[in-house]
Amino acid sequence: MKAEWRLLGLLAASAAALVWVVPFAWMAVAALRPGVPADIASLTPAGPLGLRNFNEAWQSGSFPLWYLNTVVVCGGILAVQLVTVTAAGYAFARLTFPGRDVLFALFLLQLLLVPPLLIVPNLATLVSLHLYDTLLGIMAPYFASAFGTFLMRQTFRTIPRDYEEAAMLEGATVPALIRHVLVPLARPGLAAFAIISVTAHWNEFLWPLMAVSSPSSQVLTVGLASFASGAEAGSAWGIVAAGTFLAAGPLLLLFLIFQRRFVASFVFSGIK
Amino acid sequence: MSLCAAEQGPPLANPGLELRRLVPGRPRWVPVVALLAPAFLFLTAFTYWPVLRVLFESFMVGRFAGQRALGLDNYRRLFADPHFARAAWNNAVYAAGTIAPSLVLALLFALALRDTTRLTTVLRTFVAMPLMIPLVAAAALFSFILLPGEGLLDFYLAKLGVPAINWLGDTDLALGSVVAITVWKNTGYYMLFFLAGLAGVPQQLLDAATIDGAGAWRRFRNVTLPMLGPTFAFVVPIAVLNALTQVDHVVTMTQGGPADATNLLLYYIYQQAAQNYDVGLASAATVISVAALLALSLTSFHLLERGTYYES
Numbered sequence: 001m002k003a004e005w006r007l008l009g010l011l012a013a014s015a016a017a018l019v020w021v022v023p024f025a026w027m028a029v030a031a032l033r034p035g036v037p038a039d040i041a042s043l044t045p046a047g048p049l050g051l052r053n054f055n056e057a058w059q060s061g062s063f064p065l066w067y068l069n070t071v072v073v074c075g076g077i078l079a080v081q082l083v084t085v086t087a088a089g090y091a092f093a094r095l096t097f098p099g100r101d102v103l104f105a106l107f108l109l110q111l112l113l114v115p116p117l118l119i120v121p122n123l124a125t126l127v128s129l130h131l132y133d134t135l136l137g138i139m140a141p142y143f144a145s146a147f148g149t150f151l152m153r154q155t156f157r158t159i160p161r162d163y164e165e166a167a168m169l170e171g172a173t174v175p176a177l178i179r180h181v182l183v184p185l186a187r188p189g190l191a192a193f194a195i196i197s198v199t200a201h202w203n204e205f206l207w208p209l210m211a212v213s214s215p216s217s218q219v220l221t222v223g224l225a226s227f228a229s230g231a232e233a234g235s236a237w238g239i240v241a242a243g244t245f246l247a248a249g250p251l252l253l254l255f256l257i258f259q260r261r262f263v264a265s266f267v268f269s270g271i272k
Numbered sequence: 273m274s275l276c277a278a279e280q281g282p283p284l285a286n287p288g289l290e291l292r293r294l295v296p297g298r299p300r301w302v303p304v305v306a307l308l309a310p311a312f313l314f315l316t317a318f319t320y321w322p323v324l325r326v327l328f329e330s331f332m333v334g335r336f337a338g339q340r341a342l343g344l345d346n347y348r349r350l351f352a353d354p355h356f357a358r359a360a361w362n363n364a365v366y367a368a369g370t371i372a373p374s375l376v377l378a379l380l381f382a383l384a385l386r387d388t389t390r391l392t393t394v395l396r397t398f399v400a401m402p403l404m405i406p407l408v409a410a411a412a413l414f415s416f417i418l419l420p421g422e423g424l425l426d427f428y429l430a431k432l433g434v435p436a437i438n439w440l441g442d443t444d445l446a447l448g449s450v451v452a453i454t455v456w457k458n459t460g461y462y463m464l465f466f467l468a469g470l471a472g473v474p475q476q477l478l479d480a481a482t483i484d485g486a487g488a489w490r491r492f493r494n495v496t497l498p499m500l501g502p503t504f505a506f507v508v509p510i511a512v513l514n515a516l517t518q519v520d521h522v523v524t525m526t527q528g529g530p531a532d533a534t535n536l537l538l539y540y541i542y543q544q545a546a547q548n549y550d551v552g553l554a555s556a557a558t559v560i561s562v563a564a565l566l567a568l569s570l571t572s573f574h575l576l577e578r579g580t581y582y583e584s
Contacts, residue, residue: 005488010391013384016377017395020456023413024401026424030416041416041427084311091307097300107311110319112509112569116517116538117562120545120554121322121329144314174303203406205520206538210546221406225524228412237416244412248405255404259397262404266461267468 030241040237053242057227060239063246065216066223073138073208073219074201078194080143085193086186088144089152090178094164104153110146116206123210137211138219142201148193151268155189156182192265199262202251220247323562329555346552356557358532359540362447366536367515369451374459375511379500381459382466383492396467400460407457407520414453415440415525440526443533450534453521458514462507469503470496505576509569516565537561 025043033045034052057063092104115122122141123132131137159182167181183190205221212218218226224247231239255262333343350356381399385392402410417424418439426436439449473496481491519538522528528535528543535543537557544554 009380009384013381014391014395016381017398020460021398021401022424023410023417023456026417027413038422039427041422041424043424084314087307088311091304095300095304095307097304103308103312106320107315110315112513112565113319113323113562114513114517115318116519117558117565118319118322118326120541120551120558121326122318123545124325125317125322140314141318144311144318146315149311174307199404203404203409205406205408206523206542209523210542221408221520224406224412225408228408228415229524232412232415240412240416244409248409251404252401255401256397263400263464266403266464 027241027245030238031245033238036235036238053238054246056236057231057239057243057246060231061223061227061243061246062215062218063223066218066220066247069135069218070202070220072135074198076135076139077142077201078197080139081145081148081197082190082194084144085148085152086178086183086190088149090156090182092149092153093156107146107149110144111150115141116204119207119210122207126211132211133213133217135212135217138208138217141207142197145193145197148197151189151193152186155186159185189268191261192268195262195265199251223247326555326558326562329551330559332552332555334552346556350553350556350560353553355532355535356540359528359535359537360560362533362535363516363537365447366451366454367512369448370454370458370515371508371511373451374455375462375504375507377455377459378462378507379466381463382470385463386467386470396463399463402457402459403461407518408524410453410457411521411524414449414521418449441530443530446526446530446533450521450526454514454518457518458511462511465503465507466500469500473499501576505573508572508576512569512572513565516561537564 022043026041029043029045030040031053032049032051033040033047034050037045037047039045088107092100092107118141126132126137126140129137129140131140163181163185164177167177172181203221204219205225208219209222209225212222224243227243228240231237231243330346331342331344332340333345334340381396385396385399420426420438420441421436423439425439426434430436437445440446477495477499478491481495486494517538519536519542522534522536522539523542526534528539538561541554541557541561544550544557
């Protein structure tokens with residue numbers, strides 16, 4: 001009885017998981033079919049395969065520029081975040097001062113007050129800081145991360161105090177202590193945060209759409225949206241599929257290769 | 273009074289303090305300020321200040337000759353706007369339609385795929401893949417899948433004899449289609465948390481329930497589900513947040529249409545700000561959305577958190 005239920009559940013889950021992967025299967029198949037086949041919807045086509053759609057997508061979109069901008073945005077955000085998050089996480093984990101818990105709750109508010117929701121006032125702030133239509137403007141609202149601060153606070157708390165006390169006895173300053181003792185020990189937490197941060201900002205759309213107007217500052221998602229609507233208007237679905245693959249492919253491939261690492265990071269963020 | 277004063281003094285038994293004593297002559301506020309200032313500066317500029325600013329703007333009303341005054345006009349206009357009412361209603365439907373099914377599906381996937389074998393690993397990957405791609409990429413794929421006639425869904429439905437359906441163009445179906453895309457996108461993310469939550473359910477507890485004669489359903493209802501309390505307390509507020517902030521596919525696929533059928537709160541804000549340049553209306557709508565988000569996610573967190581505490 002029990003084994004039968006198990007098997008039934010597994011069968012149902014297998015069927016559902018196959019449905020789940022259909023959009024990806026179509027993306028891969030359609031991207032590899034040159035021309036405008038009548039049965040472009042087919043997942044098991046008979047016709048010839050080739051890379052022409054990728055070629056045309058690459059030619060008609062500004063993919064190198066979009067990749068560059070996206071890498072700069074993700075890298076820039078992460079670089080600043082690693083500093084702010086480590087410093088604040090350490091302060092909340094190890095230092096005691098009046099009002100600490102209130103301040104920490106104030107930090108956590110940012111978990112809910114995410115930049116997409118605050119596009120109207122944040123846009124006004126960008127304009128007054130002369131950051132509108134710059135990559136720095138896309139990055140700025142994310143330089144502090146409540147989520148990262150929380151994650152690093154939890155990580156620092158798992159590290160025994162003995163290490164710090166030994167370093168302090170040898171006369172280490174707080175910055176030196178953080179950089180040479182705690183950061184190496186907190187590397188798993190930092191790596192998990194890095195994966196989550198890059199995934200979030202690689203995929204983000206609405207804020208970069210609002211914060212930037214000139215094509216030279218567009219990121220992948222914004223570029224893909226205008227590219228896809230152009231190709232869709234011409235019913236060039238193979239090219240849409242190829243372009244989508246170009247935009248979503250890098251992270252997807254990294255996920256497939258380092259799956260365990262990714263999953264551990266996502267889950268690490270939610271537990272504790 | 274003396275008791276109060278003693279409480280406010282430095283907690284002598286605090287282990288953090290011993291560490292600081294090792295660094296003689298250093299004022300205790302310097303490291304605190306230095307470590308927190310960078311993050312606090314950015315939070316002030318892009319989280320606290322914008323909230324205050326949008327609150328202020330929402331009460332700002334233009335008067336003649338460029339003068340401005342405080343007033344409730346923006347809110348009056350907002351509540352009189354049928355597009356806003358529609359967006360708020362749609363968002364409620366969208367939240368209910370995405371949160372409940374994706375959480376149930378995620379839990380079912382997690383239950384079925386909890387044992388790690390080669391097969392379940394592959395199946396988990398299939399379900400988790402959508403969380404790695406941008407929502408606009410999902411929108412591009414589903415623009416074709418839901419295309420009337422030649423689209424993938426209609427192509428295969430036609431083989432079953434079903435006529436072409438205008439999934440995104442029909443006012444009765446469009447919101448459901450957008451909901452389906454969101455469920456497809458988010459289920460895998462929630463599944464990962466349920467998998468981790470299930471791994472934390474002690475086997476002895478389940479064995480004990482079995483010995484006591486509990487069947488599969490009762491073990492699930494009385495042991496597994498309560499043990500997943502913390503997972504729900506974490507996942508539900510995230511799902512609420514997603515329901516209010518994920519509108520990328522609405523922006524690129526439907527633009528809120530047809531006839532406002534897929535207009536959501538954040539898309540309405542985007543329309544007022546980016547297309548109608550009506551800062552007053554956009555600000556008032558932002559204030560309402562932020563209030564709704566805070567109320568809903570904090571309430572759900574507290575309810576689930578309390579439920580957890582009670583159960584354990």
